[in-house]
Amino acid sequence: MKIVVCIKHVPDVQSERRLEDARLVRGEDDVLNELDENAVEAAVGLVEELGGEVVALTMGPEDSEEAVRRALQMGADSGVVVSDDDLAGADVVVTAHALAAAVGRIGGVESGAGVGDVDLVVTGMAALDAMTSMLPGALAAALHVPALTLASSFEASTEDITVTRTTGTLTEVLSAPLPALVSVTDQANEPRYPNFAAMRAAKKKPVDTWDLADLGIQPRRSGVDVVEARARPARQAGIIRTDAGEAGRELAAWLVDNRLV
Template sequence: MRIVVCVKHVPDVQSDRALDDTGHTVRGIDDVLNELDENAVEAAVGLVEEHGGEVVAVTMGPEDAEDGVRRALQMGADRGVHVTDDALAGADVVATARVLAAAVRTLQAEAPVDLVVTGMASLDGLTSMLPTALAGLLDLPQLTLASELTVTGGRVRVRREIGDAAEVLEAPLPALVSVTDQANEPRYPAFKEIRAARKKPVDTWALADLGIDAPTPTTAVLSAEPRPAREQGRIVTDSGDGGQQLADFLIATRLV
């Protein structure tokens, strides 16, 4: 079984995140492998441990995005691919999907890809659109938001929770699956795995290696400004008119 797992290097959600003058996220400070992509890597590595095969971790991003691939290799992926090109700066989710689709096709030209696995979302943009866009571009059945994932007899089966209900979906391979943080508990690599990851290959590809031009973004940032500081709350002493004061506040702030 050959699995491609898509990963992303993102600003740590615990750090102070900021936008640059163009309205794009400032990267390179406290960046980490997207937490939900750790679940995707764990799912892919677990399947290969069960069935045999290869896990290829693929990312798109600037030079330091290779660190995200390296983390996936430490967790058990066998090989990494880092797509980087100055023309991709500021790419939106649709442009990113087009580039990742081209990378998957390039890998397919080497050997068949049985499964593409992603996290349910990246914690910088939180659009959750990439899995669907990527599946559409690759013409693959998509099984998204999986909390459980198994592969048997050339078919992939997932379970996903929807409110108080659950769905069980199946599709023939090849397919694309996105997983939630309920799918597994990502492993923490030991020192031995961290050292071994240094010897695993990471290919660096530009757009020319994929045979495509820079995709045109479908969105644009018109303006951006820092979120205003949170104002201190106001305590209202109820002297019999607390309800009226609350109503006046809601009207004044246009909350009703």
């Protein structure tokens, strides 16, 4: 079984993120997207059960290799970084187009010809830098494979996969033949913490870096233009009231004044 797990190198949510030229600054305190750890764990666990290999795939600046190395420490067998200046500022459609071409090349086919011998593509439920959750569906559409998203649990064979997901009060059980794409939530598993031996072994695992020319595709213009971006204003100190019998009225007046009711 050949599984491609898509991951992202994102700014640490605990760090002070900032914008330059209307773009999020990357390369400072970046880490493997936390929700993608569940995707890596899902992929590695399936290969441990069914056999095969896991390829960690990411798109971003060159230092995105750090996220791939983390996935290798967690058990992925090899990695691919798609990096090209023409991909800077890519929206979800451009990103899906590039990743689909990379999945095809991993599967041994030319760009636009499908997944080849890749059986399953696994992603996290969202990237913590934007939290759109749009990539899994867009990537599945670009690959022309079924999308089973937001899986809180799953079972797979070499022929098909079944997932369970909960949306509101509704629980769904969905199945699809392979090849397919699955996105998993943080409820799907508990990501493993790599030990020292795994960290050492990861240094010897191969990581390829591909640009658009390697993928055989042309640059695409993003359909989204950032007109303006401003830093988040500093948080203001809260208001503390000592209740002397009037706090309820004061709170009601504050809600009305701020149009919150």
